[in-house]
Amino acid sequence: MYVAVKGGEKAIANAHRLLADRRRGDRSLPGLTIAQIIAQLGLAVDRVMAEASLYDPSLAALALKQARGDMIEAIFLLRAYRTTLPRFGTSVPLETGRMQVERRVSATYKDLPGGQLLGPTFDYTHRLLDPDLLDETADVEAPARRAGETEAVMRVSDILDGEGLIEPDGEMPDDHVPGDLTREPMEFPMPRDLRLQALARGDEGFLLALGYSTQRGYGRTHPFVGEIRMGLVEVEFEVPELGLTLSLGEIRITECQMVNQFKGSAKAPPQFTRGYGLVFGQSERKAMSMSLVDRALRTSEFGEDVTAPAQDEEFVISHCDNVQATGFVEHLKLPHYVDFQAELDLVRRMRARHKPAEETTEHEEAAE
Amino acid sequence: MSAPDTRPAPGQDSAGETELAAYNFAYLDEQTKRMIRRAILKAIAIPGYQVPFASREMPMPYGWGTGGVQVTAAIIGPEDVLKVIDQGADDTTNAVSIRAFFQKVAAVRATTHTADATIIQTRHRIPEHTLQEGQVLVYQVPIPEPLRFLEPRETETRKMHALEEYGLMHVKLYEDIARHGRIATTYAYPVKVHGRYVMDPSPTPKFDNPKMHRSEALQLFGAGREKRIYAVPPHTDVVSLDFEDHPFEVQQFDRPCALCGATHVYLDEVVLDDRGGRMFVCSDTDYCETRQAEGHVGEMLATTATDREAAE
Numbered sequence: 001m002y003v004a005v006k007g008g009e010k011a012i013a014n015a016h017r018l019l020a021d022r023r024r025g026d027r028s029l030p031g032l033t034i035a036q037i038i039a040q041l042g043l044a045v046d047r048v049m050a051e052a053s054l055y056d057p058s059l060a061a062l063a064l065k066q067a068r069g070d071m072i073e074a075i076f077l078l079r080a081y082r083t084t085l086p087r088f089g090t091s092v093p094l095e096t097g098r099m100q101v102e103r104r105v106s107a108t109y110k111d112l113p114g115g116q117l118l119g120p121t122f123d124y125t126h127r128l129l130d131p132d133l134l135d136e137t138a139d140v141e142a143p144a145r146r147a148g149e150t151e152a153v154m155r156v157s158d159i160l161d162g163e164g165l166i167e168p169d170g171e172m173p174d175d176h177v178p179g180d181l182t183r184e185p186m187e188f189p190m191p192r193d194l195r196l197q198a199l200a201r202g203d204e205g206f207l208l209a210l211g212y213s214t215q216r217g218y219g220r221t222h223p224f225v226g227e228i229r230m231g232l233v234e235v236e237f238e239v240p241e242l243g244l245t246l247s248l249g250e251i252r253i254t255e256c257q258m259v260n261q262f263k264g265s266a267k268a269p270p271q272f273t274r275g276y277g278l279v280f281g282q283s284e285r286k287a288m289s290m291s292l293v294d295r296a297l298r299t300s301e302f303g304e305d306v307t308a309p310a311q312d313e314e315f316v317i318s319h320c321d322n323v324q325a326t327g328f329v330e331h332l333k334l335p336h337y338v339d340f341q342a343e344l345d346l347v348r349r350m351r352a353r354h355k356p357a358e359e360t361t362e363h364e365e366a367a368e
Numbered sequence: 369m370s371a372p373d374t375r376p377a378p379g380q381d382s383a384g385e386t387e388l389a390a391y392n393f394a395y396l397d398e399q400t401k402r403m404i405r406r407a408i409l410k411a412i413a414i415p416g417y418q419v420p421f422a423s424r425e426m427p428m429p430y431g432w433g434t435g436g437v438q439v440t441a442a443i444i445g446p447e448d449v450l451k452v453i454d455q456g457a458d459d460t461t462n463a464v465s466i467r468a469f470f471q472k473v474a475a476v477r478a479t480t481h482t483a484d485a486t487i488i489q490t491r492h493r494i495p496e497h498t499l500q501e502g503q504v505l506v507y508q509v510p511i512p513e514p515l516r517f518l519e520p521r522e523t524e525t526r527k528m529h530a531l532e533e534y535g536l537m538h539v540k541l542y543e544d545i546a547r548h549g550r551i552a553t554t555y556a557y558p559v560k561v562h563g564r565y566v567m568d569p570s571p572t573p574k575f576d577n578p579k580m581h582r583s584e585a586l587q588l589f590g591a592g593r594e595k596r597i598y599a600v601p602p603h604t605d606v607v608s609l610d611f612e613d614h615p616f617e618v619q620q621f622d623r624p625c626a627l628c629g630a631t632h633v634y635l636d637e638v639v640l641d642d643r644g645g646r647m648f649v650c651s652d653t654d655y656c657e658t659r660q661a662e663g664h665v666g667e668m669l670a671t672t673a674t675d676r677e678a679a680e
Binding site: 008009012076079080084186188189318323324328329330331337339342343345346349350 | 391395397420421422423424425426427429430431432434454455456459460461462463464465468491492493510521522523548549550552554555556571572573574575593595619634635636637651
């Protein structure tokens, strides 16, 4: 009996209904609120904002709720919203030197102006499950705060820069308009600003693995964490019509300046080089991975040989986007039976030629 | 194609703080449509050349036809009649989903009849019914670069196209013949367009390649993830690559469609039971249903009808 595969429309509607049911789960439990997600799953919200490249905690939390906690699905939802937003300009470059620092550590100096500030980090926690968290009513101690205003903290790269030990930050011509790979076609080789945009949106896990690979010898860069800082910075927008620079508000970001050894070349004296990472919200893992990969991708700039995956711009940039990657990997579950039919036919013909003639006939008779 | 409608989508004017998203006609904003149309015009001017375009993030996943959807969104107008097929069928889930998308964001008329459609978006097939002047066939393309599996680097393949350096492709086809006695490519079979660019026809079976040759319809190809658009204008030469002693040939089926009795059409194999029972039916559902309505009967149709009645 043959029943044609019909009723796609009804099947889709029913699947969506079941999905909504599973998302809500047990109705006897209160539903999650957006405010709860923002307040208590803040790092998840941060990751969604970072990889969706849209700074909006409420929408990111909504996306997480709608995606049932699936990060990449949430990132995808937020991106599909972002893509419809009009662009009316570019902000003034963020001044991370004026960050209200909540965390700031350097691995290259024991102490330095502004000090080491641990902030809210998992780093020195013991990873022991905490049964106290099972009790939702238990009180949590208020954090200790330093009295007084936060002050601007000098960047470690500026300390090195003062001695000329590190390459300069890189100059852009005054009329340089920052590229935007979500608005312009991508082309290789790519300028560093676009590459950094791709990395900032790139998948945390992918960049983590690539950064890790450079540490294990696939494109070594001899990195030191010059500095990681996390905190609030002001976003400013210049309005030429008014001759004003307006403040649009504050965003929380994580910045990582990786300091890398460089022996020098015929053109350049020995000097430290930079890898840069900047991510929305609090995500050191991502910022550090990004700065490792950024430095690795600058390999040819320093006249070094491109030998490892992390140094290969086309490879890294073409595959770091998790929304693209998940789409293409998962599209394999869409029907492919037309192409498969063509392959079936070919394999049958080739096998028929391969087999001794009499065996083929026997087999065909048996099948009938 | 008719003039784009700039009417605001419902709710667009009242877009306030509380309203999350208000979408333009056919989802994309007009600037984006203009950018895509420019890419399409360039693609038409250089048949078979892959034009980079700033592909947008669409509300369906990459790999689900985001390129085709963007092309359709850029050219569709309120007067258009849309047909969407996947594997030749109008009722496969993804075709249903894309059709529903355009009905929602563009409120266009949809059809399953090939002849009635002004725009046909497709994945993996070209309809059996010959396309006419004024129709547009929009292909969803996963990997637009025909040389990609010979050379993974975009910087290299673009150079190869620029220099018309297609030797590698011929070597690949030759190696197929040396190893298998035939060209072992059955779908996404490379073609040369207008005597210049080698082009990937998208993963349509090579059975469909001859339909592209001098078609009266405009053929547009959209690859969203790879950010490329290319085109074959009407009446353009599209020649499948081959050798004089190994000419290109399409798949032959040794039986007609079991439902409508059609021959010289592409058939899907349907597994009937676990004892090796098979039937072959038209992949193009509209073509098959139209023929059945006209009274054509395949060998299985009578028995199937009896079976169904018995089951109900």
